[in-house]
Amino acid sequence: MASHIVGYPRMGPKRELKFALESFWDKKSSAEDLQKVSADLRSSIWKQMADAGIKYIPSNTFAYYDQVLDTTAMLGAVPPRYGWNGGEIGFDVYFSMARGNASVPAMEMTKWFDTNYHYIVPELGPDVKFSYASHKAITEYKEAKALGIDTVPVLVGPVSYLLLSKPAKGVEKNFSLLSLLGKVLPIYKEVVSELKAAGASWIQFDEPTLVMDLDSHKLQAFTEAYTELQSCLYGVNVVVETYFADVPAEAYKVLTSLKGVTGFGFDLVRGSQTLDLIKGGFPTGKYLFAGVVDGRNIWANDLAGSLSILHALEGIVGKDKLVVSTSCSLLHTAVDLVNETKLDKEIKSWLAFAAQKVVEVNALAKALVGQKDEGLFSANAAAQAIRKSSPRVTNEAVQKAAAALRGSDHRRATTVSARLDAQQKKLNLPVLPTTTIGSFPQTIELRRVRREYKAKKISEEEYVKAIKEEINKVVKLQEELDIDVLVHGEPERNDMVEYFGEQLSGFAFTVNGWVQSYGSRCVKPPIIYGDVSRPNPMTVFWSTTAQSMTARPMKGMLTGPVTILNWSFVRNDQPRFETCYQIALAIKDEVEDLEKAGINVIQIDEAALREGLPLRKSEQSFYLDWAVHSFRITNCGVVDTTQIHTHMCYSHFNDIIHSIIDMDADVITIENSRSDEKLLSVFREGVKYGAGIGPGVYDIHSPRIPSTEEIADRITKMLAVLETNILWVNPDCGLKTRKYTEVKPALLNMVAAAKLLRTQLASAK
Numbered sequence: 001m002a003s004h005i006v007g008y009p010r011m012g013p014k015r016e017l018k019f020a021l022e023s024f025w026d027k028k029s030s031a032e033d034l035q036k037v038s039a040d041l042r043s044s045i046w047k048q049m050a051d052a053g054i055k056y057i058p059s060n061t062f063a064y065y066d067q068v069l070d071t072t073a074m075l076g077a078v079p080p081r082y083g084w085n086g087g088e089i090g091f092d093v094y095f096s097m098a099r100g101n102a103s104v105p106a107m108e109m110t111k112w113f114d115t116n117y118h119y120i121v122p123e124l125g126p127d128v129k130f131s132y133a134s135h136k137a138i139t140e141y142k143e144a145k146a147l148g149i150d151t152v153p154v155l156v157g158p159v160s161y162l163l164l165s166k167p168a169k170g171v172e173k174n175f176s177l178l179s180l181l182g183k184v185l186p187i188y189k190e191v192v193s194e195l196k197a198a199g200a201s202w203i204q205f206d207e208p209t210l211v212m213d214l215d216s217h218k219l220q221a222f223t224e225a226y227t228e229l230q231s232c233l234y235g236v237n238v239v240v241e242t243y244f245a246d247v248p249a250e251a252y253k254v255l256t257s258l259k260g261v262t263g264f265g266f267d268l269v270r271g272s273q274t275l276d277l278i279k280g281g282f283p284t285g286k287y288l289f290a291g292v293v294d295g296r297n298i299w300a301n302d303l304a305g306s307l308s309i310l311h312a313l314e315g316i317v318g319k320d321k322l323v324v325s326t327s328c329s330l331l332h333t334a335v336d337l338v339n340e341t342k343l344d345k346e347i348k349s350w351l352a353f354a355a356q357k358v359v360e361v362n363a364l365a366k367a368l369v370g371q372k373d374e375g376l377f378s379a380n381a382a383a384q385a386i387r388k389s390s391p392r393v394t395n396e397a398v399q400k401a402a403a404a405l406r407g408s409d410h411r412r413a414t415t416v417s418a419r420l421d422a423q424q425k426k427l428n429l430p431v432l433p434t435t436t437i438g439s440f441p442q443t444i445e446l447r448r449v450r451r452e453y454k455a456k457k458i459s460e461e462e463y464v465k466a467i468k469e470e471i472n473k474v475v476k477l478q479e480e481l482d483i484d485v486l487v488h489g490e491p492e493r494n495d496m497v498e499y500f501g502e503q504l505s506g507f508a509f510t511v512n513g514w515v516q517s518y519g520s521r522c523v524k525p526p527i528i529y530g531d532v533s534r535p536n537p538m539t540v541f542w543s544t545t546a547q548s549m550t551a552r553p554m555k556g557m558l559t560g561p562v563t564i565l566n567w568s569f570v571r572n573d574q575p576r577f578e579t580c581y582q583i584a585l586a587i588k589d590e591v592e593d594l595e596k597a598g599i600n601v602i603q604i605d606e607a608a609l610r611e612g613l614p615l616r617k618s619e620q621s622f623y624l625d626w627a628v629h630s631f632r633i634t635n636c637g638v639v640d641t642t643q644i645h646t647h648m649c650y651s652h653f654n655d656i657i658h659s660i661i662d663m664d665a666d667v668i669t670i671e672n673s674r675s676d677e678k679l680l681s682v683f684r685e686g687v688k689y690g691a692g693i694g695p696g697v698y699d700i701h702s703p704r705i706p707s708t709e710e711i712a713d714r715i716t717k718m719l720a721v722l723e724t725n726i727l728w729v730n731p732d733c734g735l736k737t738r739k740y741t742e743v744k745p746a747l748l749n750m751v752a753a754a755k756l757l758r759t760q761l762a763s764a765k
Contacts, residue, residue: 006265018521042144070136159221223259238260239287247266256282265325291327295357332515405584419640434485486550486554543555602643610653667691680721692726
């Protein structure tokens, strides 16, 4: 009986690691305190999996920030600006790379494939001196062994690590990152040798880039890497894991021919076509790690359906070579359904969080060897049947309205240039108008007010009074800073998706369903279980309240349909685009109500539009068509003088710039500063953009405060490729994770930089 978990959530059932990290960063606790919390969580997770009967339990998946940054530390690939002089990398250098510090900025952060998880992008070049600088993989393996648990240490594979990196600043853009393979492999050999010496019998290499469209040169790198590693892999079993999509046929051939590899792991949930490749031929004597339990969603597994697939695979690879696994790391799902005491009982019966998925994996493995838990399988089948027929899932009016959308592209009647002219006459904004992205710092007091209101410890009247006071404070601060287009700061919202989901039908919510996004940042994705509609206005009261406090334009703040979709656990019983169209219609109702209430600037955030882009090029145009269409649906009915903004962050945008233009927003604000201003290269290469655009002028995910001169320099670079009359000045993203002591001086410098450039532009005329 063989069962395997690719990886497990590391924050803890009640976000213990989050609070320990933030306490350490705030200098309220020591490194030893942080290490103790993390060690306790690790031992608890390992014991839980061992008690559940899992054979192949992962270790070294417990990162303090992310697993790619852990690999950067292991390889000693620290950019020179962090002043590291060799030796074992400690928290100071590690967290400086992740978050920046008072004197240097953080490394770039971007999305992990098509998930809402993020990783710190390695900065590499020909002069990097790699060295074995973090022994974390060995330390964690020994830690588990001391508890009597033999684990499978997990390493980000050498080829995927290089393909997920970028050329460092000053290195030629066309520098071949794979040319560094010969320099990193000796360190991988050292790690493998130490793991073998410590007693490891299996090692897992994650090579998720194998699901991408890779050319023959990149595929050849896998063959070269594992051929070079083969001698040191002798005496230990190796599984190479892939996940998030189908493995292309050519990559499948390369993967299953790798030297020194004992087993291969596949995502058979999102990569169902890989089944055909396996059926067409699988190497004799090798292990197949079959990822049939979904690691990215929270729906209970169809145990009977999965068992049928496993029986078919058993006939191909043999009973003793089949391992039941998760489709990917369980990092992307919530921790434990047991903690959800307030969730509707029927909906709860349809779900499985990480702890329950561990049980599902083991139940399937036991069923394969004739130890089927008939009671568990029977209850699972009953819950699946009830969900399919439940009246709470379907709303015929919503289905009909969404179906009626086909046949129109829902564009606004006039061109963006004509609309911008009409909007400028109404808004009368200066050149280089300043704004922020939406949220302001979420103080401890503010969180207390929301928590007490939810717990019914304060009245609605007290709650509204407290939120109004916070809005007034944020409005006055922006006026003092002389920001041109204001926001209300979103004090009533804990999360930009959860807030809207709570007011839409077809959504359910958890109390402790937290999922890590990056570092200590956790989100609590809503669960979309049924058809979506908007029973009542959601933001009109707060937006009009804020607008009544100022004569300056106040943005109405909404989350777009694609972002709500991509940042939720989405129903898996209908195509994602159908659910997205339903959400778009609900947001359209809200946009039109805001306009009627006198809000002239409305921001519809699509922070996650790029995130949902399929990993394979053949599937991308279909996704972009319906995603962009969904956004246009939300605002196709507004008048020309209503200015529609959108916002995007922390993804690679250059390859979808034409789809961004096709969204037809009046103004787009977009992350730019943390990614070394890669976005601007698109415009240098000749892409014409006629709408308003605000590439972020400073990174809000770092506590560092940029100077006026630094921000002015960024704006000057933007003016070299963008017209003066379309450029906006704004931070990279919302400010909720920052402190007011960081926000005030940063925004003050931002406004000063905009004014400095306005003066220079005026004198140059």
